[in-house]
Amino acid sequence: MHVDLLFDPFGGRWEDLRDAAVLAEESGFDGLWLYDHLAGSVHRAPHVLECWTILSALAATVRNVTIGSLVLNVANRDPGTLAVMAATLQHVSGGRLLLGVGAGGGTGTPYAAEQLALGRPVPGDAARRANVAAAITTLREVWTGATGGASGFLRPSPPPPVIVGAFGPKMAELAGRLGDGINAPAGHRLARLLDVAREARTATGRDPASFLVTASGSPDDPRLAELGVHRVITLVRPPYVETVGHLARLVERR
Secondary structure, eight states: OEEEEEEOOBTOOHHHHHHHHHHHHHTTOOEEEEOOOSOGGGGTOSOBOOHHHHHHHHHHHOSSSEEEESOEETTSSOHHHHHHHHHHHHHHHTSOEEEEEEOOOOTTSTTHHHHHHTTOOOOOHHHHHHHHHHHHHHHHHHHTSEETTEEOOOOOSSOOOEEEEOSSHHHHHHHHHHOSEEEEESSTTHHHHHHHHHHHHHHTTOOGGGOEEEEESOTTOTHHHHTTOSEEEEEEOSSHHHHHHHHHHHHHTO
């Protein structure tokens, strides 16, 4: 099971995050991920670093680890433009991108505020799920190189796996039906969510064994390997360098 790190971008500084990413690679961690948010105030922070900009900078800074978004709110970027962005980052990173996508927070969450502040509607759960499904379809259409009467779109080689964030069974089903993998919290519902996703994948005729399972949690959780988790993703908050060093020592003692 790979051990990845998720950098919390709220209140962070690029210089500190960069140094921590270099230390993470030197310490043997397998991947680096970022949240996708726009307004620091949704976590009571003075600012937040933008996900895709930082991932692009990391792709040029660390050369051997996977990079990923956990997860991109599909409302934040036009899906067609995101397809070209992802193809470009896959090219820049040498094929190391895991493209996490999700539905974003609903009206009852703090995250609605950053959408409303920028003039975007925050629809209900069903509409946001439909937006994720439509975005995945658009990504794959654009990645063929030609769509809608235009051609010459950059074709990623290989296409980055699309990892769908799922907190409940409906998004888990979508992940299995349309995605290449799933991210879910490593809590008591994880086993059920994975069952739903794998069943949905099997129903499409695709091999469930090739479905990439990532879980947000601790590398010390013994259940994760038993559930077939491929990558455990552990949160790192500022101060990044100190936290990465602490986690590296813990992983070495496992």
